[in-house]
Amino acid sequence: NATTHSAHGLTDYLHPIFLNCCRVLIERRKTLLLHAELAFLDGASVPKHLRSKMFLPTVARLRERLPDLRICIEHIDIREFVQMVIQDENMCATVTPHHMDVTAAMADEDVHLQCAPYPKDPEDIEMIRHAVMTLRHPRFFYGSDNAPHLRQTKERSDPPPAFGVFTAPVEPGVMAELFERFNVLEAL
DSSP states (O other): OOSTTOTTOOOOTTOHHHHHHHHHHHHTTOEEEEOOOOOEETTEEOOTTTHHHHHHHHHHHHHHHOTTOEEEETTOOSHHHHHHHHHOTTEEEEEOTGGGTOOHHHHHHOGGGOOSSOOOOHHHHHHHHIIIIISOOTTEEEOOOBOOOOHHHHSOSSSOOOOOBOOTTTHHHHHHHHHHHTTOGGGO
16 A cells, blocks of 8 residues: 555655665665655646656665665666666666557557556667667566556546556567567567
């Protein structure tokens, strides 16, 4: 009950209690999994296309305070996080097929492609593909983001559609098709 945008989600990532929990993670050689988005700021909703960028300072402050903390960015979606993972050996990221292929413009046109984090621009997508397909960087790895919703919650306008892409039945084929399209099937 404390996932992204939930009523019980964490809001203060520098709170002493949370930092102490992170220290326990370090001691036990565990990884903090972050859905790296800032959904609300000063009581107002952050636009969906800015939520990841708005969370960058939070991750940077965590890295400063706890450099030995291992952090996994779940469903990586922006080039700044890609660069952080490449540069920091204590960071890794999960990659979904839709964050390597679906643009914000595509998601704006089709509610079934809307997910969280919201798809980004082609430059962000290209940077993710570069890390995975060209660099074959070992700290980027598959992580599904299967979020099934009832049709009536996906295809509504008020309240806004539920975010999530249900890919479980087709994900292996979609991944193979995506890697094959870029002639790097062996990297899969």
